[in-house]
Amino acid sequence: MDSHAFFHQHMKTWKQTILLSFQIVGIVYGQLSTAPLYVFGTMQAADLASEEVVYELVSFIFWTLTIISLVKYASIVLKADDGGEGGTVALYSLLCRNAKVGLLPCDTSSNEVMLYDERSSCAKMKGDSRARRAIEKHKICHYLILFLAIFGSCMTIGDAVLTPALSVYSASTGVQRSLTDILKDIFASTPDTEESVSKALKYVPVPSACVILVGLFMLQHCGTRKIGIMFAPIITVWLLFAAAVGTYNIFHWDVKIIYKISPLYLYKFITHIDIRRWRLLGSVILCVAGSEAMFADLGHFSKKSIKITFICFIYPLLLLCYAGQAAYISKNLPAPDFNHLSQSMPRHCKHLFIVLSLLSSAVGSQSTITACFSIINQCLALNCFPRVKVIHTSKKIHGQIYIPDVNWLLMIFSLTVTVGFRDIVKIGNATGLAIICGMLVTTTLMSLIIALYWEKNLMASGCFLVCFGFLEAAYLSACLLQFHKGAWYLVVLLAVSMTVMLSWHYGTMKKYEFDLQNKVSAEWLIEISPGLGISRVPGIGFIYTDIVAGIPAFFSHFITNLPAFHQVLILVSFKSIPVPYVPESERYLIGRIGPKDYKIYRCIVRSGYCDHIRDTGDFEEQIIRSIGEFISIEQKDIESTVSPDERMIVVGNSRVDGNALVPLDEDEVEVDTSWSVNNDSQISPVDERLESSSGAKKRKKVRFMLPDNDSSPKMELSVRKELLELIDARESGSAYFLGHSHLVVRHGSNFLKTFFIIVYRFSEKNCREPPVALKIPHAALVEVGMVCTI
Structure with a gap:
């Protein structure tokens, strides 16, 4: 950087500092x-x-x-x-x-997956x-x-x-x-x-x-x-x-x-x-x-x-x-x-x-x-x-x-x-x-x-x-x-806020512990499929769960009673780690569950306590793009394994090098919705099911295509085929599975435990619903109820 550019950069920094200093006076x-x-x-x-x-x-x-x-x-x-x-x-x-x-709720497998490694940790132990x-x-x-x-x-x-x-x-x-x-x-x-x-x-x-x-x-x-x-x-x-x-x-x-x-x-x-x-x-x-x-x-x-x-x-x-x-x-x-x-x-x-x-x-x-x-x-x-x-x-x-x-x-x-x-x-x-x-x-x-x-x-x-x-x-x-002269009111405010916060933390931990105790292994899903006669239906199934290993109990309960699930399954977990922000290139951890033919993936979304990735409108597109990148680099990135049971790879857009799904804006190309996948550079049309039943505005969706052979000559045929199957599944529509756990206190529990659960259930009933927080369209939502006795 020459002296002239350095001077302008320095002046810009000072101008920003002075402007912030002025705003600070009022805030x-x-x-x-x-x-x-x-x-x-x-x-x-x-x-x-x-x-x-x-x-x-x-x-x-x-x-x-x-x-x-x-x-x-x-x-x-x-x-x-x-x-x-x-x-x-x-x-x-x-x-x-x-x-x-x-x-915070966690287990051994979560620690293995969630914690930053030596390169990315901003606070190295x-x-x-x-x-x-x-x-x-x-x-x-x-x-x-x-x-x-x-x-x-x-x-x-x-x-x-x-x-x-x-x-x-x-x-x-x-x-x-x-x-x-x-x-x-x-x-x-x-x-x-x-x-x-x-x-x-x-x-x-x-x-x-x-x-x-x-x-x-x-x-x-x-x-x-x-x-x-x-x-x-x-x-x-x-x-x-x-x-x-x-x-x-x-x-x-x-x-x-x-x-x-x-x-x-x-x-x-x-x-x-x-x-x-x-x-x-x-x-x-x-x-x-x-x-x-x-x-x-x-x-x-x-x-x-x-x-x-x-x-x-x-x-x-x-x-x-x-x-x-x-x-x-x-x-x-x-x-x-x-x-x-x-x-x-x-x-x-x-x-x-x-x-x-x-x-x-x-x-x-x-x-x-x-x-x-x-x-x-x-x-x-x-x-x-x-x-x-x-x-x-x-x-x-x-x-x-x-x-x-x-x-x-x-x-x-x-x-x-x-x-x-x-x-x-x-x-x-x-x-x-x-x-x-x-x-x-x-x-x-x-x-x-x-x-x-x-x-x-x-x-x-x-x-x-x-x-x-x-x-x-x-x-x-x-x-x-001065407690008797007004200071007592703070104790009232403290009692209310502490009760709500401690109850929510307690209820969240108990739900997570229940999920851990009742999860089933990935092998169970693979082994039981032929016995139950489970059929695979077109589309993508997003399974939202707090656990990062195994299959959540609510989904095993679902397929036991209704033996069918989508041709592509994605288990999505949100995990907060004790940092303010997680860079985009280190946010998504993608892994595969079972053989390739089953097309079951796990996506762990890491976030800091100041990140709000769930409120973004293009969240589904980010997951699809990350899985596409995982598929394209899976064979080459053996060193990125962080879990002995399921290979998890940190994916970031900077590592794709043209070997993953290429996003296209809706206005860039016109696609007939009756079109089907039949060549190597196909595009997924807009999914009409994402329009909510309440008549809300349609959500603009990014469509994907594969890179042409000139830009990605080394892509293996098996990788290209799996990416096409992913695009095909997305074209057929998406469904979202959420577990809805009802906390029930075991008979004979002490008063404090009962009180915390009552407050938690009241707060859960009156707070923002998970589908709303995740911006899940109502028409594509499947909630599976479970009773958690603690």
């Missing part, structure tokens, strides 16, 4: 930026008894922002990304790959260590780490419910106070009118907050990029405005507040500690609300842009804002509502504050909502959340997603919190508990990452855990003091 840092609306406002006014207490609190805010947001997250935790993805599930994924702690041996040996550690990952995910969900309610309601109450002050000046000469207007304004916060919340959640379908472009200017203007007012307050009220950030005031606070002082820390922790989103939203942006934006823009402006508000509070302790940000606004800025606070409060909740979408998307792949529809909102950045069902549930719960509590202090207490619990989970998992993934000594891991864990444990104790 990732919205919650951090709007925290001044409620940090001091959630404190009891009676607890702010003197100037010294205010000075001690502003010192706590400065050091908390510095230690947790700047040092822990921006400098350390962001480095622990999993292929560009962040959050507790990403940390869990790293631990699963670097220590054998995974508890490193040297052995005492810590790794100890964790791998004790099963209780595996359950504890999985529990921490699910617990941290639930805290993110709880934060996404509480933060929108807190930020919007605090802004609404601030607007109500500002309007009251303005109207007092207008109606100063008519006290009766002033009193009636003030009473009317008391009812403004709740309905206005509800309207803003509904509007916020209705905007989510626009996608992260559009929302970022819309929201970034609002948060930027808000931060500049708040910092400017803070700077004014510092010089107007108490310029010495700058010196109060000294650690000496931390010491004074601790030496004069009592319950009233200690519970103030439950509000102080809200100043770092949104720091976890810096890591959880990593899949939507880049590390460089997140770090640059925080250090150069967010961090200094927030410090000015908090210092200015503290300067005002320290000199206005007797004033009414002195601890609310709206009261520290100069009189001539009230009107601007009303507009900006309402807009920024709505925007400020975006980071938690976006983080919630990312976490749930990752939990789906780990079988820890019921099936929901995931919509990718960006073609360039794969991690930008929208989940409609989750979005509306978050809206309902946020409205419930707003209408039910109608108190900024109570909502703030619950939010603070959610924030600090999530941070403690990240600290614990990060200490394991330092020891097992980064392979630092135990001293470094222990220092990280003790330093940050001790500070966060102190904040946790302060939040627990």
